[in-house]
Amino acid sequence: xxxxxxxxxxxxxxxxxxxxxxxxxxxxxxxxxxxxxxxxxxxxxxxxxxxxxxxxxxxxxxxxxxxxxxxxxxxxxxxxxxxxxxxxxxxxxxxxxxxxxxxxxxxxxxxxxxxxxxxxxxxxxxxxxxxxxxxxxxxxxxxxxxxxxxxxxxxxxxxxxxxxxxxxxxxxxxxxxxxxxxxxxxxxxxxxxxxxxxxxxxxxxxxxxxxxxxxxxxxxxxxxxxxxxxxxxxxxxxxxxxxxxxxxxxxxxxxxxxxxxxxxxxxxxxxxxxxxxxxxxxxxxxxxxx
Amino acid sequence: xxxxxxxxxxxxxxxxxxxxxxxxxxxxxxxxxxxxxxxxxxxxxxxxxxxxxxxxxxxxxxxxxxxxxxxxxxxxxxxxxxxxxxxxxxxx
Numbered sequence: 001x002x003x004x005x006x007x008x009x010x011x012x013x014x015x016x017x018x019x020x021x022x023x024x025x026x027x028x029x030x031x032x033x034x035x036x037x038x039x040x041x042x043x044x045x046x047x048x049x050x051x052x053x054x055x056x057x058x059x060x061x062x063x064x065x066x067x068x069x070x071x072x073x074x075x076x077x078x079x080x081x082x083x084x085x086x087x088x089x090x091x092x093x094x095x096x097x098x099x100x101x102x103x104x105x106x107x108x109x110x111x112x113x114x115x116x117x118x119x120x121x122x123x124x125x126x127x128x129x130x131x132x133x134x135x136x137x138x139x140x141x142x143x144x145x146x147x148x149x150x151x152x153x154x155x156x157x158x159x160x161x162x163x164x165x166x167x168x169x170x171x172x173x174x175x176x177x178x179x180x181x182x183x184x185x186x187x188x189x190x191x192x193x194x195x196x197x198x199x200x201x202x203x204x205x206x207x208x209x210x211x212x213x214x215x216x217x218x219x220x221x222x223x224x225x226x227x228x229x230x231x232x233x234x235x236x237x238x239x240x241x242x243x244x245x246x247x248x249x250x251x252x253x254x255x256x257x258x259x260x261x262x263x264x265x266x267x268x269x270x271x272x273x274x275x276x277x278x279x280x281x282x283x284x285x286x287x288x289x290x
Numbered sequence: 291x292x293x294x295x296x297x298x299x300x301x302x303x304x305x306x307x308x309x310x311x312x313x314x315x316x317x318x319x320x321x322x323x324x325x326x327x328x329x330x331x332x333x334x335x336x337x338x339x340x341x342x343x344x345x346x347x348x349x350x351x352x353x354x355x356x357x358x359x360x361x362x363x364x365x366x367x368x369x370x371x372x373x374x375x376x377x378x379x380x381x382x
Contacts, residue, residue, distance in 0.1 A: 026296070029306060033297040047299050050357055050364060057358035268350050275347065279334060 028267075034260035052261035061237065062262060065245040069221060072155075072241060076220040077213060079160055084167025084212065085205070089197070091172055102172075105165045117229025120158045144231060148238030151231045155239055158226055163219065167212045174208035175201060214277040221270060242266060309346075316342060330382045341382045345375040 035053070038046045056062055091101050111119070126132040126143050135142040144154040182200045191199075224243040227233070233240035233248075240248075246266065250259035316339060319325075325338035332344065349371035356367035 029302075030296045032305070033299060033302045036299060036302060037297060039297065043294060045297055047301075049301075053354070053357050057354065265354065268347070268354070272347060272351070275343075 031260045031263050034256050035264055037257060039256045048257065052257045053265075056258055056262045056265060059258075061240075062242075062245060064237065065240055065242050068238075068240070069242045072159075072223070073217055073220040075156060076159055076163070076216055079156070080164045080167050080216055081209065081213060083160065084164050085171045085209070087164065087168040088171035088175055089201070091168070093176075102169070105168055108162050108165050111162075113225040114229050116158065116162055117226045120154060120226075120230050124154050146235055148235055151235060151239050155227050155230060158230060159220065159223070162226065163216060167216065170208045170212045171205055174205035178204045210277070210280055214274075217273060217277065218270065221273070312342065332378070332382045336382060338379070341378050344382060345378040348374055348378065 036047060036049060038048050040046075087105070091105075092098050108116070121129075123129045124132045124142075124144055126136050132142060142150050144150040178200065182204075183196070186196045186200060222243055223241055224247070227239050227241060228244055228247075231239045233244045243266075246259060246262055249255050249262065320338070327335050327337050329335055330341075334340070336344070352371045352374060353364065353367045356362070356364065356370070360366075
């Protein structure tokens with residue numbers, strides 16, 4: 001069959017290209033321009049070469065924020081992916097329970113992100129919050145505004161509560177897509193529940209789980225609103241993640257040059273991980289090893 | 291239309307013109323002689339465009355590592371990046 005060559009279709013893509021250029025490419029170019037200059041004001045700027053990049057790469061507070069960010073995203077993946085799969089495995093498979101569970105599970109995903117921060121501020125307050133009061137009544141001395149460890153626990157709890165439902169929903173969709181014949185075959189062979197999980201459910205969920213890992217890594221790596229509202233990056237700098245630190249430099253101190261240089265490094269990290277996950281996604285099911 | 295707000299400089303303009311020319315050149319090359327997926331030392335199935343992306347992303351990291359770990363001239367990083375790009379495009 002001859003492939004029809006009609007390049008007029010490209011004109012239909014033009015509007016999207018223009019929108020992307022306006023919303024992403026031109027701003028990104030501006031960031032690149034800013035990253036090599038000291039900007040004092042409109043029309044008042046000095047070329048400084050790679051100076052900001054050297055500054056940023058050697059900045060201890062930014063390095064700390066970076067490691068904190070990797071630790072946070074790593075913990076998020078380690079907790080949310082297994083937990084989401086476990087929830088999906090226990091969700092009902094037929095009857096009225098299915099829709100009831102789906103709605104209940106999806107609830108945290110419907111709440112605006114800064115509202116989530118506010119909910120958790122109140123929930124964990126040691127004087128009036130349900131969680132804070134109960135934990136303190138147990139004698140644990142919990143206060144996320146004073147103790148870095150408590151702040152981390154609170155941010156992690158909030159993050160897990162907020163986003164595990166997404167992993168659970170994706171895993172559930174993956175589980176529902178497995179034909180009954182697999183389970184029947186497993187039953188005939190007398191396979192244990194673990195064997196069914198290990199050799200049928202897990203391999204069949206590989207595609208959706210890769211997407212879940214990708215989404216959760218990206219979102220947690222770019223997290224801003226929830227910890228900003230909940231802890232404001234404190235106590236000290238203990239929950240200052242990359243985007244919070246970036247906003248402090250760019251908006252708080254108005255250091256546009258260093259902020260631009262750091263944005264580009266941030267962008268490159270996200271780009272690298274996007275690409276790695278994309279490669280992993282591509283090789284799923286093809287037998288290739290990425 | 292004033293482009294002052296974009297704060298252009300000669301080096302960044304040259305950088306973007308180079309990228310744009312690379313993309314345009316790759317498009318023409320693809321039209322004249324379409325790329326065939328293959329597997330090189332990276333152990334990935336890549337087309338010519340994939341290898342350009344890997345080369346550019348790698349070059350960005352080479353420059354960052356150069357800036358962060360050494361205080362030598364950035365031209366060295368550029369030379370290493372061009373070599374890396376050539377290797378990836380040919381054998382990647």
